Amino acid sequence: MDIAQVQKAVYDHLLRKGLRRTIQRDAIIQAAFSTTEHFTAEGLLERARRIEPSVSRATVYRTLPLLVETGTLREMDFGKDYAFYDPNFNDHPTHAHLICADCDKIFEFEDAHMDILENCLAHRLGFEPLQKTLRIEGRCDKLRKRGACENAPVSAARPASRGKAAFTAPAGA
Numbered sequence: 518m519d520i521a522q523v524q525k526a527v528y529d530h531l532l533r534k535g536l537r538r539t540i541q542r543d544a545i546i547q548a549a550f551s552t553t554e555h556f557t558a559e560g561l562l563e564r565a566r567r568i569e570p571s572v573s574r575a576t577v578y579r580t581l582p583l584l585v586e587t588g589t590l591r592e593m594d595f596g597k598d599y600a601f602y603d604p605n606f607n608d609h610p611t612h613a614h615l616i617c618a619d620c621d622k623i624f625e626f627e628d629a630h631m632d633i634l635e636n637c638l639a640h641r642l643g644f645e646p647l648q649k650t651l652r653i654e655g656r657c658d659k660l661r662k663r664g665a666c667e668n669a670p671v672s673a674a675r676p677a678s679r680g681k682a683a684f685t686a687p688a689g690a
Contacts, residue, residue, distance in 0.1 A: 523550045523589045530587045541576045544569035549590060555601045555623045595623070595652060613651035619666040 527546055528538055548564035549556070556564070558577055565572040581602065584590035593601045595616055601623070613631060615624040631651065639646045660666040 520547070520550050526587045526589050527584060530583060534583075536583075539576075540569055541565075541572045542580055544572050545577055545580045546584070549584060549602070550604050552604060555593065555603050557599050557601055559599075561602070593650075595621075596654070597621075614653070616652060616654045617657050617666060618654050619656060619660055 524546060527542075531538060531542075544565045545561065547568055548561055552564070558574075558581055561581070562572065562574055562577045565577060581590070581592075584602075585592050589604075591603045593603050593614075595601050595614070612625045612627045615626065616622070617624075632649075635649050635651070636646060639649075657666055
C-alpha cells in the first residue's frame with residue numbers, strides 16, 4: 518500500500534469520525550509509512566518531529582489507534598511493556614517475525630511452507646484460521662559465536678540460550 522492509498526484511507530476515516538486533517542497528523546502518517554521497519558509510539562514521535570517539530574506525544578498516541586482502525590497499520594505485541602507497529606503487513610500479510618532477545622531488532626520473513634503448515638495444523642485441529650501470528654525470539658548467531666550482538670548495547674551481551682517460539686505445534690501434530 519503506497520502512501521497515497523494510506524492517506525486516502527486515513528483521511529476518509531477522519532472525515533467519517535468528524536476529525537480534522539492537521540499538519541501534525543500528516544507528519545505522523547508520513548513518518549509511519551515512509552519506513553518498512555517496525556516502530557513504537559515513542560519511535561514514531563521522534564520520526565514525526567523530524568518532519569514537523571510541533572507534533573505532540575498526545576497527538577501520536579491519539580493517531581495510532583486511528584491508523585490501526587483504518588487497517589493501514591497493525592499493532593503488534595512482542596511481549597514488551599509497549600506495543601510495536603507494523604507498517605507493511607498489507608503488502609506482506611503472511612510474514613512472520615524473528616526477534617533478537619538482546620537488541621530487540623525485528624527481522625521479517627515469509628515462507629509459503631509456513632503458511633501451508635499453519636493452515637494444515639489449524640484444520641487438523643478443527644479450527645478455521647482468523648488470524649495467524651508467528652513470533653520467534655532468540656539470540657543471533659553473532660552473539661553465540663562472538664559473544665556480542667552488533668545491534669545490542671554493550672551491556673546486553675549475555676551467554677547464549679535457547680530462543681522461545683510464540684507458536685508450538687501439539688505433540689503428534
